Amino acid sequence: MTTIIVLLVFAMFLGGIFTGGYTSRYVKRMEESSIWGWITTVDHKRIGILYLISGGFFFAVGGLEALLIRIQLMFPNAKFLVGDEYNQILSMHGTTMIFLVAMPLLFALMNAVVPLQIGARDVAFPFLNALGFWMYFAGALLLNISWLFGGAPDAGWTSYASLALPDYSPGPGVNYYVLGLQISGIGTLMSGINFLVTIINMRAPGMSYLRLPMFTWATFVTSALILFAFPPLTAGLFMMMFDRLFGSNFFSVTGGGNVIIWEHIFWIFGHPEVYILVLPAFGVFSDVLSNFSKKRIFGYHSMVFALVLIGFLGFMVWLHHMFTVGLGDVANSVFAIATMAISVPTGIKVFNWLFTMWGGRLRFTTAMLYASGFIVTFVMGGVTGIMLAVPPADFQFHDSYFVVAHFHYVILGGTVFGILAGVYYWWPKMFGSLLNEKLGKWNFWTFFLGMHLTFFPQHFLGLFGMPRRVFTWSPGYRLELGNYLSTIGAFLMLIGVIFMVINVLLTLTKGAPAESDPWDGRTLEWTISSPPPEYNFAQLPLVRGVDAWWLEKMEGNEKMTPSEPLGAIHMPNASHLPFVMAVGLFISGFGFVFQTSEVGAIGLIVVIATLFIRSFQEDHGHHIEPLELSEKGVNH
Amino acid sequence: METNVQHQPNQSVSEDRSMKYVLSFVWMLLLTGASFAIVTMHLVPENMVIPALLILAMLQVLLQFFTFMHLDFKKSRLTAVFTFSGIAIGFICAIALWLIS
Incomplete structure (x- = not known):
């Protein structure tokens, strides 16, 4: 408590020294600075960029952890990271990559693109959007600050009970996991609801559900999954929190609790979660493949149907993570069949992507390379998925490197390739310049080959009996070559990522400005300038079919038909409250991690005060008048 | 907005x-x-x-x-669709948990 007050006062002193003292002009100067602008922004495009930056930062952190893991496993009996250190790195790698990298990077793409694709000026709740971002960021910081204070979580990304309970994980590590994920999870839930409402309510005139671009459809289904999947996680984390901090007995066997309940709750959330990760990537690929094949997506209706069906079935299969728990043959068989059923809609999608490319005028840009690489990689991951869905076989594969190979094939080959394809494809729309295609191809080939070199041998390592999560292995079991190749592959992927970073830096410093429609696109985001003006559309467009912009181009129109006269545009006001609320939650979470209820209470008071202020604030937003529009060079 | x-x-x-x-x-x-x-x-x-x-x-x-959750507004069919699919998913999960444990 005292330490925190001392630190706060010290920070305020430093702040005063570096900003020129707390005079009356201080507040004004602060409000004019660009950092303040980014902190208070409620603009979906800027929030998308914030998500991209923070997701990219944690991608570097998680990737570094992956490299450390591979260095330790390169040779038998290595002493690089032993025991608990390895457990922490391994747990944080999984948690970081899923919750702090994949999800925010997908939210970056959704924020940057979805409102543009449906012809909207912002998301439905811009304030909630900012709050969702800052809560994710507060949770992410809380999780990673564990490296400095008290040790990181070490019970795996699934944090199974009994191992994660105080008896076996006495330090604050798992507290960080519980509270960090709780805070960022609530942020994710908010963003999910926000996108649902946006897509339902803010589509441009004529944009019916069956005219939505595939990425928007994928976002819609994903948001529904978030809506239904995150509450179980929240509930489970609360139970774990009470077990760890306040001595309740939900999961502790000695107190009459049940450890299996945590597994059920976690996977009732966790299985939909993997679809939350991969469905937006499916959406990106659908848009990219159709754009660079110069064809409408093959079987649009079946693609939508497959998305919804995968989303629904995703809730019906969680038990396949628990085949070896011993819940009985009937339960295992039912869930095995449900799991295999998911391969039907997924198969529909794969064939539709292939038929989209079939006979198209293909252009292999970097985004398209990632999309084609994805089809191959994802099908390989899907096939091992079906193998794992067979309970008798799963008893052999369970907890071996075969599983590790499987989920890295689907998550890297699906989600990460999807994010990279999306970044290359929409970069001009987000930043107004094109990424270098030559460096992009180097990036793709090193990353793609590195990914296969890392994870393909791991199938065999698993079949030869190498267990997952264990920090070392013994020589003489035919594991040497596979592990060696796997580590080489990880470094090849590192080279790929370095190409990407160089590409981004080069583009940000010397990139030539991009036109509004650099890829000869098909959907609405390519009808406005890159990057778009603050209000996106001076006049909302009138949508007349699927691939609205392509339709107009084919009829020889230079621009979309407007659906309204030029008028004043209503815009939301920037607000610093989301940031303050996230700071409050961060302080509160940090207090509860160390079971210091006073600090926890201070943080919660900040949160409640902000909630109160926001509830009774009359914030009607502002208007941009048509006169200002023409000054900003809009040619409508 | x-x-x-x-x-x-x-x-x-x-x-x-x-x-x-x-x-x-x-x-x-x-x-x-x-x-x-x-x-x-x-x-x-x-x-x-x-x-x-x-x-x-x-x-x-x-x-x-x-x-x-505005179920009383009776304006949007989607609100009802989402509410009831949420209830359905919760129901199926609960039944499954009850049957296997």
Whole structure:
């Protein structure tokens, strides 16, 4: 408590020294600075960029952890990271990559693109959007600050009970996991609801559900999954929190609790979660493949149907993570069949992507390379998925490197390739310049080959009996070559990522400005300038079919038909409250991690005060008048 | 864009509505307090505790649905679709958990 007050006062002193003292002009100067602008922004495009930056930062952190893991496993009996250190790195790698990298990077793409694709000026709740971002960021910081204070979580990304309970994980590590994920999870839930409402309510005139671009459809289904999947996680984390901090007995066997309940709750959330990760990537690929094949997506209706069906079935299969728990043959068989059923809609999608490319005028840009690489990689991951869905076989594969190979094939080959394809494809729309295609191809080939070199041998390592999560292995079991190749592959992927970073830096410093429609696109985001003006559309467009912009181009129109006269545009006001609320939650979470209820209470008071202020604030937003529009060079 | 796009909403209607939110919030606090009281103060016989808690929880869920989740507006079919698919998924998960444990 005292330490925190001392630190706060010290920070305020430093702040005063570096900003020129707390005079009356201080507040004004602060409000004019660009950092303040980014902190208070409620603009979906800027929030998308914030998500991209923070997701990219944690991608570097998680990737570094992956490299450390591979260095330790390169040779038998290595002493690089032993025991608990390895457990922490391994747990944080999984948690970081899923919750702090994949999800925010997908939210970056959704924020940057979805409102543009449906012809909207912002998301439905811009304030909630900012709050969702800052809560994710507060949770992410809380999780990673564990490296400095008290040790990181070490019970795996699934944090199974009994191992994660105080008896076996006495330090604050798992507290960080519980509270960090709780805070960022609530942020994710908010963003999910926000996108649902946006897509339902803010589509441009004529944009019916069956005219939505595939990425928007994928976002819609994903948001529904978030809506239904995150509450179980929240509930489970609360139970774990009470077990760890306040001595309740939900999961502790000695107190009459049940450890299996945590597994059920976690996977009732966790299985939909993997679809939350991969469905937006499916959406990106659908848009990219159709754009660079110069064809409408093959079987649009079946693609939508497959998305919804995968989303629904995703809730019906969680038990396949628990085949070896011993819940009985009937339960295992039912869930095995449900799991295999998911391969039907997924198969529909794969064939539709292939038929989209079939006979198209293909252009292999970097985004398209990632999309084609994805089809191959994802099908390989899907096939091992079906193998794992067979309970008798799963008893052999369970907890071996075969599983590790499987989920890295689907998550890297699906989600990460999807994010990279999306970044290359929409970069001009987000930043107004094109990424270098030559460096992009180097990036793709090193990353793609590195990914296969890392994870393909791991199938065999698993079949030869190498267990997952264990920090070392013994020589003489035919594991040497596979592990060696796997580590080489990880470094090849590192080279790929370095190409990407160089590409981004080069583009940000010397990139030539991009036109509004650099890829000869098909959907609405390519009808406005890159990057778009603050209000996106001076006049909302009138949508007349699927691939609205392509339709107009084919009829020889230079621009979309407007659906309204030029008028004043209503815009939301920037607000610093989301940031303050996230700071409050961060302080509160940090207090509860160390079971210091006073600090926890201070943080919660900040949160409640902000909630109160926001509830009774009359914030009607502002208007941009048509006169200002023409000054900003809009040619409508 | 947020809900107050209409610039001059009917003042009395909007006040009525916000009163309704405050009221149902108070009711939820009371229901939560009642649940705590039932457990800690032994107000009902031992074997009735769990059913009583479930009934209170059901009441709170209904309150949630009808005030904060706008099931009473009867405007959007999608609200109902989402609510009922949520209930269906929860129901299936609960039945499955009950059958296998």
